Amino acid sequence: MADETLPEKRDWRDTVFLPKTAFPMKAGLPQKEPAILAKWQADDLYAKLREARAGRSKFIFHDGPPYANGDIHIGHVLNKTLKDLAVRTQSLLGKDAPFVPGWDCHGLPIEWKVEEQYRKKKRNKDEVPPAEFRAECRAYAQHWVDVQSGQFQRLGILADWKKPYLTMSFEAEATIVSELTKFAESGQLYRGAKPVMWSPVEKTALAEAEIEYEDVVSTQIDVAFEIVESPIPELVGAHAVVWTTTPWTIPVNQAIAYGDGVDYSLTSLRDHDGRTLGRYLVATDLVSAFQDRVDPSLRGADAPELKGAWSIDRFVHGSDLAGSIARHPMHHLGGFFAKPRPLIPAPHVTTDAGTGLVHMAPDHGEEDFEACKAVGIDPVFAVEGDGRYREDWLWLGGQGSVINTKFNGPEGPILTDLREAGALLSAGDFKHSYPHSWRSKARVIYRCTPQWFVAMDRPLAHLPALSKSEQRWEGEGGNAAIDEEAHAGSPTLRELALQSIADTRFVPDKGRNRIGSMVEGRPDWVLSRQRAWGVPITLFVDRKTGKYLVDPEVNARIVAAVREKGVDAWTAGNAAFLLNGIHDDDGDIVVAARKVNGDWRHPDDFEQVTDILDVWFDSGCTHVFTLESGHWPEQRWPADLYLEGSDQHRGWFQSSLLESCGTRGRAPYDTVLTHGFTMDSKGMKMSKSLGNTVNPLDLMKETGADILRLWVASVDFTEDHRIGKEILAGVSDSYRKIRNTFRYLLGALEGFEEAERITDVSEMPELERYMLALLSKLDADLREAVAAYDFNGYARALGDFCNNDLSAFYFDIRKDCLYCEAYGSVKRRSYRSVLDALFHALVRWFAPVLVFTTEEVWATRYPDAQSVHLEEWPVLPDAADARLLEIWATYRALREQVTAEIEPMRRDKVIGSSLEARVAIGLPDDADRPMLSSDELAELFIVSEVMIDTGRVEHGPAVVAHRVDYKKCGRCWRHLPEVVEDGDLCDRCTEVVA
Structure with a gap:
């Protein structure tokens, strides 16, 4: 057959x-993204978006300026992408949401880098003409502006990259100067000598925002000051004991502070024959800790025989110490050290640690300064800007640096001299948190120097308009031209700032308390820096009176000159023109005087201030020249949103707040959003020394920018x-x-x-x-x-x-x-x-x-x-349709139940596909029948057949799955009763194919 x-x-x-x-599944982002970016740039996508949203409701975001110094890092990626998300989502809602990027361009880090280049070439910065040095700083900053701009654009940030704001542009510098004159003309600016954070390495004052704290080990010492006069006779000849972790401040001591409400004890140390070796005044609560610290060997005594040989002679209440006088351990040097050291009350004295007696160096502590000022003790300016004692200082003159641990250590000259004088009672290690410069990473000190300040607690009533002939002066100390009584009802800068904080929306809300507590307790704002690269403090100070000139005409000339020539306009050679506005016939500046109110104003009569402004003042003014200047007509003031890292509560958020409140009476923002910091995968802070940094530039080359952007959107950035x-x-x-x-x-x-x-x-x-x-x-x-x-x-x-x-x-x-x-x-x-x-x-x-x-x-x-x-x-x-969502939530739960029933059958190879299954669903008698038909349920469950039984279970639904007996449609692969043989078509497929 x-x-x-x-x-x-x-x-x-x-x-x-x-x-x-x-559209390919393989993304190939590193190759595709640059081409897409190039098309956006060629099409000027940002300009097209501005045109498309023109006339719409505004959303104004103001970009906090990154520093123009180095490649972007992962923190930049997080920050700028969040900003881009904020602006793009608002634009998506149809709002006109411009994004003007900016850079902070002045300041010490750039100077530092330029000086490093000088050192490599064996050049001395001080021998370079200031204008030339500033030009190199400007070029350095511009280089990194250009580099970072390209890197941010590669990240996909859509902004006005053709026209960013730069704090070093002449227009910005002129605006900063103009804002400074507002503080001067309103009486908020003053020059005074106060202790400020000072970097001996960088030789300049620092703002609180430029400080970071690290744990260090310092040398703690107990030092004996002999009491030579007292209303309590028993104290004469005894020693007031001070405790400090900054031995270098002892050579600048001028007093000893006690607490009015603190109880003190006169405790004696005796040898084995009962002879008194020393009598010491310390707080009663701290006697035991003090006795444990004292090392008799420092005084040449036999330590083993003296152990436990202490007694309490009498108790003294703090307020009874008034009128007592001690002498400095180095009094034999004469001069400054021979002056009496009075015991004075101070509210900051506590019994938390030490001896309950605090040595006072008004040059090197805010509380010391205030307590000494109250009794007429002035700073002496013994420590130079580089941390050395000045050459003429009687003790350790020309030596230092005071932040050197060896200089302050047991074998250093301070402890050696105190030991020889018989005044050193103890010396040991003390671990504590200590302020450092975030740039140089070196320890900083409090140092009293003449600086320019904005007062936080002075009434903010602005000065009346002045006639052309009037001259307004502001005195050193800040109060000469202000009628405090008349303005008593006016708010202070601190009060305005705190009110603005209350009125501002914070995301997350905890930011309100963070910045609020900082503003509540902050001292006056130190504006001055002793460096070269920055906006000058454009003030003329009368050499006779010490008061600075407040003249709107002079200020207008200064602003105009800076707008034309930048910060180089503030030179000694330009002083005559800036003061009097006189040129000769050839346009050259004439050094001449001008008669004003019967007096001759001559440049030689004025000191031209040479300090520059704190860069935080620069960045605090960015809202003015970005939102108000008209250079970006799509902008308006105030901003809807400021967005930065949480560290900016003490930085840019705060400097912008203070600048705006001082000149406009409110914050320049309605909402402040803060983000946390990026750690490595183990939760550790990133550090080049640890080798755990992530380079975003490499990541964009490897995986593309969109992956980084999705990472930003996937983390809880508020923490x-x-x-x-x-x-x-x-x-x-x-x-x-x-x-x-x-x-x-x-x-x-x-x-x-x-x-x-x-x-x-x-x-x-x-x-x-x-x-x-x-x-x-x-x-x-x-x-x-x-x-x-x-x-x-x-x-x-x-x-x-x-x-x-x-x-x-x-x-x-x-x-x-x-x-x-x-x-x-x-x-x-x-x-x-x-x-x-x-x-x-x-x-x-x-x-x-x-x-x-x-x-x-x-x-x-x-x-x-x-x-x-x-x-x-x-x-x-x-x-x-909320009802539909509720119904389908039930269907989806049932679908999950069906899937769970079928999955073991697939795993055990009873069936190969869910389409080979039929499902029986048992429902209670009182159950609502599904609104879907059996065929619709079969499609929902992706099975071939669904049968519904009612009354078969008490609590339902109950799901039972079986292998179906029907043949498989050759086109849709469903197993259906009308399919005669595997591969034949079901009725639906027959109709579709036909």
Whole structure:
């Protein structure tokens, strides 16, 4: 019998409507992103966005200036991306949200770098003409501005990069000078000698924001000051004991402070024969700790025989010490050291540590300064700017530096001399937190020097308008021209600042307490620095009176000169013109006098201040020349948002607040958002020395900027957060899922035309209506996240929607519909209409985060369209339906139950696909029957058949799954009763193919 060949089954794959797209799954971001960026730059995308949003409601973000010094680091990435997210989400909402980037360009770090270059060339900075040195600083800053600008643009930050603000631009420098004159003219500025944070290494005063604290080991000492006069006879000849961890301040001691409410004891040390070796006055609560510290060997006594040989002679109340006088241990040197050291009351004396007696050096402590000032003791300025005692100082003149641990140590000259004088009672190590310069990392000191200050607690009533002939002067100490009584009802700068803090929105809210406590307790604002690269303090001081000139005409000339020539306009050679406005016929400046109110004003009569302004004053003025100047007409004052790291509560947030309150009476911002700091993957602070830094420039070359941007959006930036290889690998995985969502959408929408769209939502299947209801809920959630600046919540909601609601649910269910339904069926048209709505929503919502990827997605579907970043928040179908969301939450829970029942069957290879399963669902008698039909439930569960039984269970639903007995459709792969043989078509597929 001849063999009979069975007919081959038809391959129906060519009849299945599979998605088609050129959008690749492999991202290739490092290669694609630069090309996209180049197109944005060529098209001037930022300008187009300004044009598109012109006339819309404003959202004003003011960029805090990074320092123009070095490549960007991961902290810059976090900071600038968050700013970009804030601006882009507001722009997406349709607002006109300009982004003017800026840089801080003056100050010590740049000087330091230029000086380093000089040292390499064996040049001395002091021998270089100041204008030449400043020009090199300017060039150095401009170089890094250009470098960082390119790096920020590579990160995808959309801003006015063609026209950033720079604090070193002549216009900015002129504005800073103009703001300074406002403080001078309103009486808030004064010159005084107060202890300020001083860096002996950098030879300049430092602001609180330039200080960081580190644990150090210092030498603690107990020093005996002999009491030579006292209303308490027993104290004469005894020693008042002071304790300090800064031995270098002993050579500048001028008094000893006690607490009025503190009880003291006179304790004696005796040898084994009962002879008194010393009598010491210390706080009663600290006697035991003091006795434990005392080392008799420092006095040449036999330590073993003296152990425990202490007694209390009498008790003394603090207030009874008034009128007592001691003498300095080095009194034999004469001069300054021979002067009496009075015992004075001071409120800061406590019994927490030490001896309860505090040695007073008004040159080197704020509290010391105030306590001594109250009794007429003035600073002596013994320590030079480099930390050495001045040459003519009787003890240790010309020696130092005072921050050197050896100089202060047991074998250093201070302790050696005190030991020889018989005044050193103890010396030992003491670990504590100590202030350091954040630039040089060296210890700083409090040092009293003449500085310029803005008063925090002076009434802020502005001066009246002056006639042309009037001259207004402000005296040293700040009170000469202010009628305090008349202005008693006016607020102080501190009060205005605290009120503004109360009126400002803080994200997170804890920032309010942080900055509030800092402003509450801060001293007067030290404005002056003794350096070269910065905006000068443009004041003329009368040499006879010590008062500075307040003349609006002079100030106007100074501002105009700086606007024309920058900070180099403030030179001694220009003083005559700035004072009097006189030139000769050739335009040269004439050094001449001018008669004013009967007096001749001559340049020689005035000291031209040579100090520069604290760079925090520079950056505190940026709101003026960026938001008010008119150079960026799209801006307005005040800003809606300032956004920086939490360290800026004592930095830029505060300097901007004080500058604005002092000149405008309120903060320059309505909302302040702060972020935490980026740690390594183990939660440790990043450090080059530890080798745990992450270089964002390398990461952009390896994985692309969008991965970094997604990382920023994925962390809780309000707290300290982490980055590392494993964390970035997780971010990359999230990115792949998002990219795959877009790839599916692009493929599934291939060929979609407007005629295919179903616009009446009520005509759609319930699943489509449910997805649109979910989309409406997501819309509301995202709007709420934008309003709260919750970018982490924004990105998480989008990611969860893509993963949980689309990929694992909607796309999975409707694959059969997309592949196998007829092109013109209502179900398929509804599905594709919803996919189109999803596409337009998701590509816009993701655009602020994945700036390059969404542009690629948009261009893939609309190659001739404008940039996706010109689009606005999506307009969704009106499909919000809370009841539908509730019903489908039940369906989805049931779907999970079905999946859990089927999965063991797949694992045990009872079935290969869920389509090989039939499901029976048992419901209680009183259960509401599902609104979906059995066929719809089968599609929802991706099984071939669903049967509903009522009354079979007491509590339901109960799910039972079995292998189906039906044959498999060769096209849709469902197992259905009408399929006769495997490979034949079901009724639906037969109709579609026909």
